[in-house]
Amino acid sequence: MVFRHSRFALQSGNAAQAINPGFLSFQDFAPIMRIDKWLWAARFFKTRSLASEAIEKNRVQVNHAPVKPAKEIRAGDMVQLQIGPLRWEIQVMALSDKRGSASVARLLYQETVTSIAQRSATIELQKLQKEPAHARKGRPTKRERRDLEKVSGGAGDW
Secondary structure, three states: OOOOOHHHHHHHOOHHHHHOOOOOOHHHHOOOEEHHHHHHHOOOOOOHHHHHHHHHOOOEEEOOEEOOOOOEEOOOOEEEEEEOOEEEEEEEOOOOOOOOOHHHHHHHEEEOHHHHHHHHHHHHHHHHOOOHHHHOOOOOOHHHHHHHHHHHOOOOOO
């Protein structure tokens, strides 16, 4: 943010702007982009609306603060996001407004070492756990349905 008046620059704590009110820092010219569009371009979500929905559900944070879909990010920002049981902590390396291939999208961010370790541990834990729905195939048989009705405490609305 550029303050043209020196009293505002002193309040913001930027001495260079207090001395020279017309001073512009490098960050004033750094490219910026909406977080929902960047998450779509980095291939974390298939559509921008899915990215916006995740942001509104507070599954995405920028620099450990909750954000809105229109939040502008810059290169160097830290983004924390959760997709299902997996948590990502990534640093924004570059911005792109176009959705490219996965190899190009991978260049837009760098995942932290702790995030990689946590994600791989979560994936391994999921592999070891048995999925309850895998034991069941198709519709329940008449016997299974009767057993379910006994357990649930009444007849179903069939």
